[in-house]
Amino acid sequence: MIEEGDDLNNEQEEPKETITRVTGMYKDWFLDYASYVILERAVPAIEDGFKPVQRRIMHSMKDLDDGRYNKVANIVGHTMQYHPHGDASIADAMVQIGQKDLLIDTQGNWGNILTGDSAAASRYIEARISKFGLDVVYNPKITEWQSSYDGRRKEPVNLPVKFPLLLAQGGEGIAVGLSTKILPHNFIELIDASIKHLQGKRFTILPDFPTAGIADFSNYNDGLRGGKVRVRAKISQLDKNTLTITEIPFATTTSTLIDSILKANEKGKIKVKKIEDNTAAEVEILIHLPPGLSPDKTIDALYAFTSCESSISPLGCVIEDNKPLFVGVTEMLRRSTDNTVQLLKQDLEIKLNELEEQWHFASLERIFIEKRIYRDIEEEETWEGVIKAIDKGLQPHIKHLKRTITEDDIVRLTEIRIKRISKFDIDKAQQKIDALEDQIAEVKHHLAHLIDYAIAYFKRLKKDYGEGRERKTEIRTFDDVDATKVIIRNTKLYVNREEGFIGTSLKRDEYVGDCSDIDDIIVFTKEGKMMVTKVDSKTFIGKDIIHVEVFKKKDKRTIYNLIYRDGKSGPSYIKRFAVTSITRDREYDLTNGNKGSVALYFSANPNGEAEVVTILLRQAGSIKKLKWDIDFADILIKGRVSKGNLVTKYSVKRVELKEKGVSTLKPRKIWFDDTVQRLNVDGRGDLVGEFRGEDKLLIITQSGMIKTVTPEVTMHFDDDMIVMEKWIPKKPISAIYFNGEKEMHYVKRFLIEQEGKEESFISEHSNSQLEIVSTDWKPMAEIVFAKERGKERKENLEINLEEFISIKGIAALGNQLTKDKVNQVNLLESLPYEAPEEVHADELEVFDEETIHIEKTTDSDSNIKNEKDSDSDDEGQITLF
Numbered sequence: 001m002i003e004e005g006d007d008l009n010n011e012q013e014e015p016k017e018t019i020t021r022v023t024g025m026y027k028d029w030f031l032d033y034a035s036y037v038i039l040e041r042a043v044p045a046i047e048d049g050f051k052p053v054q055r056r057i058m059h060s061m062k063d064l065d066d067g068r069y070n071k072v073a074n075i076v077g078h079t080m081q082y083h084p085h086g087d088a089s090i091a092d093a094m095v096q097i098g099q100k101d102l103l104i105d106t107q108g109n110w111g112n113i114l115t116g117d118s119a120a121a122s123r124y125i126e127a128r129i130s131k132f133g134l135d136v137v138y139n140p141k142i143t144e145w146q147s148s149y150d151g152r153r154k155e156p157v158n159l160p161v162k163f164p165l166l167l168a169q170g171g172e173g174i175a176v177g178l179s180t181k182i183l184p185h186n187f188i189e190l191i192d193a194s195i196k197h198l199q200g201k202r203f204t205i206l207p208d209f210p211t212a213g214i215a216d217f218s219n220y221n222d223g224l225r226g227g228k229v230r231v232r233a234k235i236s237q238l239d240k241n242t243l244t245i246t247e248i249p250f251a252t253t254t255s256t257l258i259d260s261i262l263k264a265n266e267k268g269k270i271k272v273k274k275i276e277d278n279t280a281a282e283v284e285i286l287i288h289l290p291p292g293l294s295p296d297k298t299i300d301a302l303y304a305f306t307s308c309e310s311s312i313s314p315l316g317c318v319i320e321d322n323k324p325l326f327v328g329v330t331e332m333l334r335r336s337t338d339n340t341v342q343l344l345k346q347d348l349e350i351k352l353n354e355l356e357e358q359w360h361f362a363s364l365e366r367i368f369i370e371k372r373i374y375r376d377i378e379e380e381e382t383w384e385g386v387i388k389a390i391d392k393g394l395q396p397h398i399k400h401l402k403r404t405i406t407e408d409d410i411v412r413l414t415e416i417r418i419k420r421i422s423k424f425d426i427d428k429a430q431q432k433i434d435a436l437e438d439q440i441a442e443v444k445h446h447l448a449h450l451i452d453y454a455i456a457y458f459k460r461l462k463k464d465y466g467e468g469r470e471r472k473t474e475i476r477t478f479d480d481v482d483a484t485k486v487i488i489r490n491t492k493l494y495v496n497r498e499e500g501f502i503g504t505s506l507k508r509d510e511y512v513g514d515c516s517d518i519d520d521i522i523v524f525t526k527e528g529k530m531m532v533t534k535v536d537s538k539t540f541i542g543k544d545i546i547h548v549e550v551f552k553k554k555d556k557r558t559i560y561n562l563i564y565r566d567g568k569s570g571p572s573y574i575k576r577f578a579v580t581s582i583t584r585d586r587e588y589d590l591t592n593g594n595k596g597s598v599a600l601y602f603s604a605n606p607n608g609e610a611e612v613v614t615i616l617l618r619q620a621g622s623i624k625k626l627k628w629d630i631d632f633a634d635i636l637i638k639g640r641v642s643k644g645n646l647v648t649k650y651s652v653k654r655v656e657l658k659e660k661g662v663s664t665l666k667p668r669k670i671w672f673d674d675t676v677q678r679l680n681v682d683g684r685g686d687l688v689g690e691f692r693g694e695d696k697l698l699i700i701t702q703s704g705m706i707k708t709v710t711p712e713v714t715m716h717f718d719d720d721m722i723v724m725e726k727w728i729p730k731k732p733i734s735a736i737y738f739n740g741e742k743e744m745h746y747v748k749r750f751l752i753e754q755e756g757k758e759e760s761f762i763s764e765h766s767n768s769q770l771e772i773v774s775t776d777w778k779p780m781a782e783i784v785f786a787k788e789r790g791k792e793r794k795e796n797l798e799i800n801l802e803e804f805i806s807i808k809g810i811a812a813l814g815n816q817l818t819k820d821k822v823n824q825v826n827l828l829e830s831l832p833y834e835a836p837e838e839v840h841a842d843e844l845e846v847f848d849e850e851t852i853h854i855e856k857t858t859d860s861d862s863n864i865k866n867e868k869d870s871d872s873d874d875e876g877q878i879t880l881f
Contacts, residue, residue, distance in 0.1 A: 034176035039322055042173030043180050046318040046325065046335060047158040048137075049166025051173065053093045056082040058103065059156055061129050062138055069107050069126035076122055084149045091122045100169050100184070100210070103133040113210055114283050116253030132465045136163040142346045162343050163461065164190045164336035166318070167205070167329055178324055180317035182223065183207035183250075185329070187469040191462045194337040198451050198458075205329055207314075209250035211283075212472040222328035223314040230478055233257065233308040236718070237295045238286070241273075243302075245285040249310050250473075254279045260307035261287070268490025269305040269516070270298060296715050300486040309481075341454045345447065352443045359436040360401060361412060362429065367397045368413045369424045377414075386414065479676045484553070486714060489514035493521065493535065497545040500525070503538035512548050522551035522579065528564050528591035528599050530640070532582045542587070546602055554580050557665065559608040560640075561601070561632045563615075563647060563655055568596030572652050574630065575644030576610075576637045592643055601655035607693065610635070611661035618651045633664050667692050670711050672724060679713050689726030696755060698727035704737065704762035704770045706810075708755050723775060727752070733761070734774045734801040736781060736817060736825050740767025745822050747799075748814030749807045761810050771825040778802045778831035786823035794820060798828065 044051045050058065060079040064070050076090045083090055098104040099113055108125035111118050119125060129137075137159050145154040170184035186208035193203040206217045207229065214232045221227030234247035248257055258275055265272045271290050278284040289298055303309040316327050327335075368374060373393035377386045390410045398405060446453040493515045494506035502512075502523060515521070515535055522532045526544035532551050533539050552558065556578055563574045573592070582588070591597035601613060610633035617626045635645060672678075673685035688697070688711070696708040700723035708727045709715070717724070732749045739746050741763055750761065762768050772781060779801045785794040797818075805815045 038175040038178065038324060039319060042175035043178075043317055043319050043324060044166055044171045044173070044182075045158055046166070046320045046327070046332065047339060048161040049164070049169065049171070049336070050159065050161075051093075051171070053079075053083055053085070053090060054097060055159055056155060057090065057094050057097065058129075058133070058137060058159060061104075061127070065129055065134075067128070069105075069128050072122040072125045072127055075127060081153055082148045082155045087122075094122075094127070095119045097169075098127060102165075102169060102187075103130055103137065104128070105130045114248065114254055115279055116255050132461075135464075136165075136461070137161050139343070139347065141350050142343060160343050160346075162340045162457070164194065164333050164340075166336070167332055170207075178317060179315060181313065181315045182318075182329070182332075183229065183312065183314050184209060186471045188462060188466045189471065190333065191458045191466070193333055194340070194458050195455050197334055197337050198341070198455050203330075203333075205333060206475060207250075207473070208471050209473045211250050211252070212247035212474075213249045214247070214474045214476050214478075215250075216476060216478040218477055220314070222330050223316040223332075224328045225315050225326065227314050229312045229314065231310055231312060231473075232303060232478065234474070235299050235302060235308065235716075237299075237716070240295065241289050241291060241293075243287040243289065243295060243298060245287070245308070246283055248283055249307065251312060252307050252310060254283060254285060257307050258285065261302065264301075264305040267305075269487050270301045271488050294714070296712065297486045299716050300481045300714050301488065304481040304483045304486055309478075337454075340457075341450060344454055344457060345450055348443050348447050348450075348453070352440065352447070355436055355440045355443060356402060359433060359440060360403065361409065362433050362436060363401060364394065364398075364405070364409055364413060365416065366426070366429045366433070367394060368416070369421055370426055370429075371397060374413075374416075374421065387411075390414070476677070477675045479673075479678050479680075484516070484518060484520075487516040487518060489516050489519075491515060491517060491535070493548070493550075495545055495548045498543065500541050500543040500545055501538055502533075502541055502545070502548055503536055505537040513550070515550050520551040520553070520584065521548060523548050524560075524590075524599070524602060526599050528562075528589060528597050530579070530588045530590055531585065532579075533585050546599060547604055549604060551579075551582075556580055557606065557608055557668075559605045559610075559637060559664075561603045561605060561611070561635075562590060562599060562644070563601040563613070563652075564591045564597055564599045564644075565652065566592045566597055567594035569651065570594060570597075571649040572600060572647040573644035574632075574635055574647050575642055576632060576635045577640040577642065578637060579640055588640065590640055600652055605661075607663045608637075608665035609661040610664045611657060612659040614656045614658045615647060616653045616656065617648065618653045620651060623650055629658055632661060663693075666690075667695075677717050679711055679715055681713065688724065691726065696727040697724065698752075698775065699724050700733070700773055700775075702770060704760050704768070705758055706733065706752065706761050707758040708752055723773060725775060731775060731777065732807050734776070734779045735761060735814075736771045736773075736801075737762040737814075738767070738769045738771060738822075739763045739813070740765030740769070743767075744819075745771065745817035745825070746814040747801060747805050747817050748812055749801060749805050750810045750812065751807060753810055759810055763813075772827045774801070774827055774830070776830035777833040780828040780830055782826040782828050783818065783822060784824040784826065785818075786821040788821060800831065802831075 040052050042051070044054075048055065056079050057075065059082065060075055061070070064075060064078055072091065072094060076087050076094065079090050079094075080087060094104075095110060098106045098110050098119075104127050106125070106127055109120040110125060139160045142160050144157040146157050147153070148155045164185075166182060167185045167190055168187055171180060171182045173180050184207060185205050189205055189208065193205045196203040206220060207215065207223075209215070209231070212234065214234055216230040216232075219228045219230075231249035231251075233245050233249055235243055235245050238244045245257070248254060254277055258277060261270070261272060261275060264270045271293055272287055273290050274288040276286040276288070278286065287298075287302075289295065316329060316332065318325050318327060318332070368390070371393065373390055376389040376393045380386045380389050387407060387410050390413060391405065394405060394410075491504045491514070492507075493502065493504060493512040494509045495502045495512050496506055496509040501509075502521060504515075517535055519535050520532050521535055522530065523541045523545055524530050524547040525542040526546050527542065529542055531541055533541070559576055559578055561576050563572060565572050570592075575590075577590075589597075591599075603609075603611065610631065612629055612631045614627060614629050617623060619626065630647065667690035668681060669683075669690050670688045671680050671683055671685045672688050673680055675685070679688070689695075691697075691711055695711075697711045698706070698708055699717070699721060700706045701718050702720040702722050729751070732751055734747075734749045736745060736747050738744070739762075748761070762770055774781075781799055781801060783797040783799065785796070787793040808814070
């Protein structure tokens with residue numbers, strides 16, 4: 001082998017050798033292959049929205065089209081004349097087109113996009129071009145042709161598609177070095193957007209998936225790289241122990257969805273008793289839950305841990321002029337619409353030329369017959385003489401023609417049969433010419449007003465093919481699901497307080513509570529140290545653990561009350577604080593940091609409770625007062641690093657709990673964000689009210705169901721919810737409804753008798769319907785009567801519902817509204833009424849969240865100052881030392 005540094009010109013070296021670098025053998029092969037995959041296989045063309053295999057399938061179907069169904073196997077075999085690949089790839093591509101229900105009429109088992117079932121073998125299923133496909137895809141007169149791969153046939157370079165087909169069907173492909181993922185869009189919305197573009201208006205288009213579901217397009221980014229679409233299954237509560245999935249996310253199937261739920265159940269992230277899949281033409285998956293499990297939290301858990309929610313990253317990549325082009329869906333639609341306009345223009349120009357040719361020959365034919373020019377050729381003996389005689393005879397009568405006469409025109413005249421000449425009707429001939437002139441004028445008008453013609457074209461498509469193609473996917477903005485709040489607590493947490501260990505494997509030690517494997521645990525020790533760590537089998541924290549619980553991130557309502565001694569013999573301090581954010585596995589010192597510090601008293605209060613404790617001092621020197629009480633409500637809530645307020649400089653013997661406290665927090669404000677259909681405490685949306693621990697939320701639906709629930713941010717709401725407000729138990733609910741069984745309108749007023757129970761307050765008959773419902777103290781309603789035959793329409797009637805009927809039970813039928821036929825019931829502005837104020841026992845203990853500064857002196861040795869307030873829930877946990 002000759003090295004690069006050898007002297008290749010050495011004449012003594014025999015035989016001479018030539019260096020051929022290996023790279024020269026294949027340096028262009030990979031580039032050629034990559035270009036082929038990009039251009040000929042994976043990425044659709046922007047002109048017609050087809051990949052090559054799809055274009056060849058549609059061309060083959062047109063070759064075979066006679067209005068009847070063809071075996072798919074036959075179409076696949078025919079397509080192989082144009083497509084240099086195997087029959088399986090062609091059949092798969094054809095099934096994908098057929099499942100989109102736009103270009104192909106299918107017959108037989110073409111699979112199910114909902115369940116993921118595959119289509120039957122191509123020899124068993126049939127297909128033909130749909131009417132829509134015939135209308136918008138083909139026109140051989142304006143199609144550019146090229147030779148097929150073997151040169152035996154002609155195939156289209158691009159099909160003259162007069163519709164944004166790529167956006168309607170979507171497209172996905174992986175090439176070499178790039179990929180494409182164009183999501184499907186709604187048929188009607190694409191047409192409306194095309195019309196807006198032609199009108200010079202702005203438009204927005206968003207995907208619409210054949211599997212329906214719910215989608216958040218807030219980060220769609222016009223379908224460009226970097227965008228993201230979140231899609232969710234539609235899950236509703238069938239009853240307290242059953243959830244039903246009726247729509248699934250795009251790119252999933254019922255099988256994969258159920259598998260993901262079963263896997264989450266096996267891992268303990270959710271709890272499911274049984275799953276039933278009743279999917280056929282429509283999705284129906286029933287999820288049976290164990291008793292006592294919250295359906296709302298389970299719905300969120302399904303979104304957090306299963307394929308019920310998934311994320312799709314679009315990537316708009318198409319082929320233009322044999323090059324990849326990254327472009328957004330808005331620009332795709334503009335280009336497609338502009339291309340459609342040009343194709344329509346070419347159609348019109350071809351049609352105009354054809355009509356003018358028809359008019360030209362019809363006019364020549366009339367002159368030829370009406371002026372009896374055919375007699376001029378009787379004496380001619382040669383073909384040239386015949387042509388000249390006819391040409392000479394026509395000349396005096398052709399001044400009105402739009403072009404010169406050619407020899408081909410004269411030849412066509414000679415081909416007219418004698419029978420036709422003998423039966424020639426001048427009037428009918430003129431009518432035909434007039435009709436052609438009208439058509440020519442119409443086509444010229446369309447060309448002169450091309451945009452208006454294109455708009456009318458799109459409107460016709462919408463009218464002819466838009467029925468049943470309304471949007472399927474619901475557009476909604478999602479809240480992120482916090483996995484730590486909805487995961488099922490699937491393991492048990494234990495603590496060895498003396499040795500300082502926590503974990504899930506310490507089963508011989510003290511049981512703390514249930515937790516999940518993704519939870520964080522907050523731990524406090526007697527030395528005044530705090531740490532937050534992730535759940536593990538066994539973790540060392542520090543000796544003498546005094547409190548352990550699952551840590552809630554950003555929790556402003558859990559307040560920790562602490563009294564500690566600073567150092568071995570230093571003064572004692574009192575403090576209240578919340579822990580909202582930390583660095584995991586970092587030790588925090590809650591004392592002043594001096595060696596020998598110790599916690600004398602500690603309590604964790606999920607609802608910000610402030611108890612009263614008794615301080616007992618050791619007998620020493622001249623101390624006069626050895627015992628006094630401290631109320632934590634007098635201490636302001638500050639950060640965990642605060643030193644706290646001085647309790648005493650003397651040695652504390654012990655601290656005793658004297659009286660459990662009540663919450664010092666202001667009632668929690670709850671808002672409802674209509675955009676995401678969720679409650680929140682962050683101030684987003686409309687304020688529902690201020691809620692204490694016992695307060696409930698009143699919910700009424702259009703179907704006549706009513707219930708009271710404890711407000712939680714994990715709650716889900718039905719689509720037909722019409723009332724959601726803070727429930728006032730003594731405030732009556734008024735309703736007017738149509739009783740389907742008695743076929744009359746009734747009025748009723750009632751109070752909710754059983755908290756937490758969902759009940760129907762109208763008749764359960766299928767024709768029963770709720771007209772109006774009001775939670776005002778003195779509601780007013782207007783009755784609009786229907787006009788009966790032979791009678792004058794009664795004047796509208798206003799009624800005071802409070803005076804009309806007294807308060808009865810929720811199950812009562814109510815009073816009949818009227819015997820006359822009612823056309824409509826309207827809710828009017830209620831009468832003024834001053835509602836009684838609600839009084840709560842703890843109101844005197846409630847401090848504003850911005851809080852008040854209070855000074856309180858309990859002893860000359862103890863000077864206590866208030867700190868700062870915050871929010872919380874539930875009863876406190878207390879530890880004494």
